[in-house]
Amino acid sequence: MKEIKFLHIADLHLDSPFIGLSTLPQPLFSAVQESTFQSLERIITVAINEAVEFVLIAGDIYDSEDQSVRAQARFLKEMKRLEAAGIKAFVIHGNHDFIDKHKEKLQLPKNVHVFSEQVEMVTMETMNGVNVHIYGFSYGERHIRVSRVNEYNKQGEANFHIGLLHGSELSSSEDHDVYAPFRIQELSKKGFDYWALGHIHKRQLLTESPTIYYPGNIQGRNRKEQGEKGASIVTLSDSNTTIDFIATNPIIWEEVIISLPENSEINTFYREITKRLAAYYGQSNSFFLHVIVQMPNKQKINSTDWLQMLQEETDLTSNTFVWVHKLTIELTNQSDLKNWQERHLASKEITQAFERLQDESVFYQTVEALYFESGVSRYLEDLSEEDRQQMLKSALTELGTTLKEVEGDEK
Numbered sequence: 086m087k088e089i090k091f092l093h094i095a096d097l098h099l100d101s102p103f104i105g106l107s108t109l110p111q112p113l114f115s116a117v118q119e120s121t122f123q124s125l126e127r128i129i130t131v132a133i134n135e136a137v138e139f140v141l142i143a144g145d146i147y148d149s150e151d152q153s154v155r156a157q158a159r160f161l162k163e164m165k166r167l168e169a170a171g172i173k174a175f176v177i178h179g180n181h182d183f184i185d186k187h188k189e190k191l192q193l194p195k196n197v198h199v200f201s202e203q204v205e206m207v208t209m210e211t212m213n214g215v216n217v218h219i220y221g222f223s224y225g226e227r228h229i230r231v232s233r234v235n236e237y238n239k240q241g242e243a244n245f246h247i248g249l250l251h252g253s254e255l256s257s258s259e260d261h262d263v264y265a266p267f268r269i270q271e272l273s274k275k276g277f278d279y280w281a282l283g284h285i286h287k288r289q290l291l292t293e294s295p296t297i298y299y300p301g302n303i304q305g306r307n308r309k310e311q312g313e314k315g316a317s318i319v320t321l322s323d324s325n326t327t328i329d330f331i332a333t334n335p336i337i338w339e340e341v342i343i344s345l346p347e348n349s350e351i352n353t354f355y356r357e358i359t360k361r362l363a364a365y366y367g368q369s370n371s372f373f374l375h376v377i378v379q380m381p382n383k384q385k386i387n388s389t390d391w392l393q394m395l396q397e398e399t400d401l402t403s404n405t406f407v408w409v410h411k412l413t414i415e416l417t418n419q420s421d422l423k424n425w426q427e428r429h430l431a432s433k434e435i436t437q438a439f440e441r442l443q444d445e446s447v448f449y450q451t452v453e454a455l456y457f458e459s460g461v462s463r464y465l466e467d468l469s470e471e472d473r474q475q476m477l478k479s480a481l482t483e484l485g486t487t488l489k490e491v492e493g494d495e496k
Contacts, residue, residue, distance in 0.1 A: 091138055096179075369405065448477075
């Protein structure tokens with residue numbers, strides 16, 4: 086039985102600026118800036134220890150087209166470690182790090198093959214005599230909106246055919262720009278044994294036969310990229326494919342949900358949040374936590390005050406940290422607030438205002454003053470359409486709660 090073992094990663098985003106985190110205390114921000122490099126170093130160690138036959142990197146090695154010398158040097162160092170171990174790497178560039186012919190780059194060692202802008206096929210033979218054909222292309226510009234699937238065609242005889250593709254599966258691309266789009270059925274018809282995908286930052290197995298797989302990125306960069314990140318070890322045989330995920334990210338983003346009973350005292354909340362956070366200390370990873378406090382009704386919990394207290398208590402001298410980056414209060418007893426505006430005396434005016442704010446341009450015209458306020462703008466994150474809609478819904482609910490209080494309806 087023919088069999089190969091390789092490592093598949095994508096979306097390294099080395100030297101990511103980590104937008105929105107620059108106001109962190111310096112020790113934490115330094116750890117954040119180092120996290121993508123540290124994850125890559127751990128991944129290469131995994132590849133060497135697992136004695137994989139080759140490594141596939143499916144795009145976005147660097148976070149930007151600039152590809153800083155610092156990031157290039159760190160990537161070069163890890164490729165040299167692979168070279169010393171006799172392991173080849175096959176690399177494509179994606180939309181973030183597309184090939185710019187006018188810029189000089191550090192030369193990678195001979196064990197690394199970087200695919201050109203046209204779909205090409207390279208061959209390799211493992212120590213066990215297994216022949217593998219690997220296909221791929223690198224982005225020559227940032228925006229590739231058209232499908233390139235038709236350019237992938239099996240060539241010659243090989244034990245395994247593998248496609249490298251940095252692109253979007255058309256039915257599940259809500260959180261990412263659609264580049265080099267494809268449909269699962271299109272890839273399946275190509276007769277390849279494995280599709281090594283990149284671009285989507287969440288691990289996803291699209292199909293098992295053939296295996297079409299996103300390994301996700303190697304380090305979460307914001308609250309939307311929660312959980313463990315790292316590398317996937319793939320064992321591909323004539324009859325089966327197994328994928329073993331290995332976490333390598335030094336920093337993990339998570340949500341912590343704390344449910345409080347009605348009329349809880351602040352001491353109860355303090356004990357509960359202290360206990361929950363204690364479970365994260367002493368681990369080998371650092372954590373960015375979004376604490377969500379669920380309670381039946383509004384109580385005397387000032388989220389800004391509590392967040393400041395929790396952040397000030399963070400140990401900045403430890404090798405790892407636990408940082409609460411956000412604290413949200415969620416009311417669980419809101420059945421009477423559902424569609425409250427329809428029953429209010431100002432129903433017409435409130436509904437019209439809400440509907441007007443659905444328009445993206447009106448929304449940003451309304452809040453643009455915040456973005457010009459130097460003391461506030463640096464804390465503002467870019468909003469997705471989903472974020473914007475959720476913010477409007479939360480604002481409507483908060484308005485209903487406030488009006489109940491001031492109009493004497495709170496029982």
